[in-house]
Amino acid sequence: MNNLSHAARLSPDMLNAIADEVGTPAYIYDVLAVEAGIRRWIDAVGDPARISFAAKANTNLAVLALLERSGVGIEVATPGELARARAAGFPEGRIVLGGVPKSESAVRAGIEAGVGMIVLQSGHEVEAAIRHASSYPHGPLPVGLRVRPGIRAGAHPSLETGRADAKFGFAPDRIPEVWERLASADRVRPRTLAFHLGSGLDAVDPYEQAVELMLSLVKSLAATGAPVAELDVGGGLGIDYAGDRDPEPAMLVEALAARLEGVPIELRFEPGRSVVARAGGLLTRVLYRRERNGRPALVCDAGYTDFARNALYGAEHAIVPVEGELTGEPIVEVLGPTCESGDVLGTNRRLHAVRPGDLLLLRDAGAYGFVMASNYNSRPRPPELLANRDGWKVVRPRESLEDLWRGEVIS
Ligand SMILES: Cc1ncc(COP(=O)(O)O)c(C=O)c1O
Incomplete structure (x- = not known):
């Protein structure tokens, strides 16, 4: 899709008003864009x-509640x-406890909550699921096994999480033995x-490629009775x-559905980003300009504690002035205010006309943005807002200074 109907439309007037009333930095999510983002998936898959x-x-929670209303699971x-999923209104049956490393108590929490499925990805989790399966409130516990396909x-x-040396899941040659173990256990139903x-x-x-490998495993598991x-x-x-x-x-869904033509197996998708x-x-205000390595740099009030993707992965997001144009050579750096040299929001930008006090919007920050924010340097995490054509509202307030030490004691 090239018209990006699922992209946030945040007007300069709205962004100025938010900066005045709520301050910066602040995360803003466009309701229509969230709805359009999930709609693309529902249209492609057919069944939410x-x-x-x-x-x-x-x-x-407000974003999750919007997604819940679309009928998808989580x-x-x-x-x-x-x-959080429960607090946002997802019924237990629409929740999958996914295939990332889990402690025994996490597996147990999923079982006791009655989630729709638990994806197990280590021998330790398999044994925990078998041990606690009798606490599952809805009959045999539906489980899946995460395979590490080596791709x-x-x-x-x-x-990259599917490589042969990744820390997640089982190597394909271990699957038959683990599947058998689950199939022969009481009150457990391996299905995925x-x-x-x-x-x-x-x-x-x-x-x-991965589906091809899964299909060879499916064949070898057909005789297990599960x-x-x-x-x-x-x-x-x-x-x-x-x-x-x-x-x-749709490109992904159609390609995989074609590969599974005639095979009596359903597909599940777990899109996030x-x-x-x-x-x-992410709305931020420029604190001042400086030179770094002979190049102009803008130091902003948002840093990698608010938005970690550049510091973690070198991810470059569009950063645009709320008022004014991009001008000149792409050499301007956008930096955060914390005490790390790696506190970078973006590099090689055409932000020459931007002055201290101006507002910048770091775009496409709806995924892996606020969720990765930290309190390093005792910086309160920014607020989160929902916006639509009629206005905006704060759905999570900026943390206060007292929030920073909540629960701490001086012995
Ligand atoms: C098991 C699992 N499912 C789904 C996702 C979502 O990935 P993405 O946000 O790239 O769609 C992740 C991301 O780490 C994951 O680990």
Whole structure:
């Protein structure tokens, strides 16, 4: 899709008013863009129940509640995300406790909450699920196994999660033995093979390769008495941060559905970034200009404690002045105010006309933005706002200074 109907539309008037009334930095999510982001997936997949939004991308309750209303499910990685999903209104049956490393108590929390499925990704989790399965309130516990397909895919090495040396999941040759173990256990029902290749993917062939491998496993598991009912292909579809050519969910869904033609297996998708990334922006004010390495730099009131993606992955997001134009050579750096040299928001920008006090909007910050914010340097985390054509509202206030030491004691 090139018209980006799922991108936030935040007017300069609104952004100025937000800066005046709420201050900066601030995250703003466009309601229509969130709805359009999930609608693309529902239109592609057909059935919202086959989609589990990956909560890790954005756990704001107001955003989750918008997604819940669309009828999709949710994939949660931790008891914390599980509690947020419930607080946002997701019924337990629409929650998948996903295939990231989990403690025994996390597996147990998912079982006791009655989630729709738990994806297990280590022997330790398998044994925990078997031990606690009798606490599942709805009959046999539906489980999946995460496979590590040994495929390199992802926008950055830290975002590649399906490699042979990744820390997630089982190597394919271990699956039959683990599946058998689950199939023969009391009150457990293995039903799903899952993988998650990585994040920021723009092509379908890695998914096709992984599905090919899953189908060979499906064949070898057919005789176990617990045939595979579902392939969970994880998330990972990226957005075009440098432009407007976002990979289409429909492209992925059609390619995989064609591969499964005639095979009685359902597909599950766990998109995060591609649903909400375009819907959010981070508003920041320029504190001052300086020179660094002979180049102009803008130091802003938002830093990597608010938005970590550049510091973590070198991710470059569009950063635009709320008023005014981009001018000159692309050499301006955009920096945060904390005490780390790596506190960078963007490099090589045409922001020569920007002056201290001006507002900048860092675009496409709706995924892996606020959720990765920290309190380093005792910086209160920024507020989160929902906006639509009629106005905006704060859905999570800026943290106060007292919030910074809540629960701490001086002994
Ligand atoms: C198991 C699993 N599913 C889904 C996702 C979502 O990925 P993305 O936001 O790239 O779509 C992740 C991201 O880490 C994940 O680990």
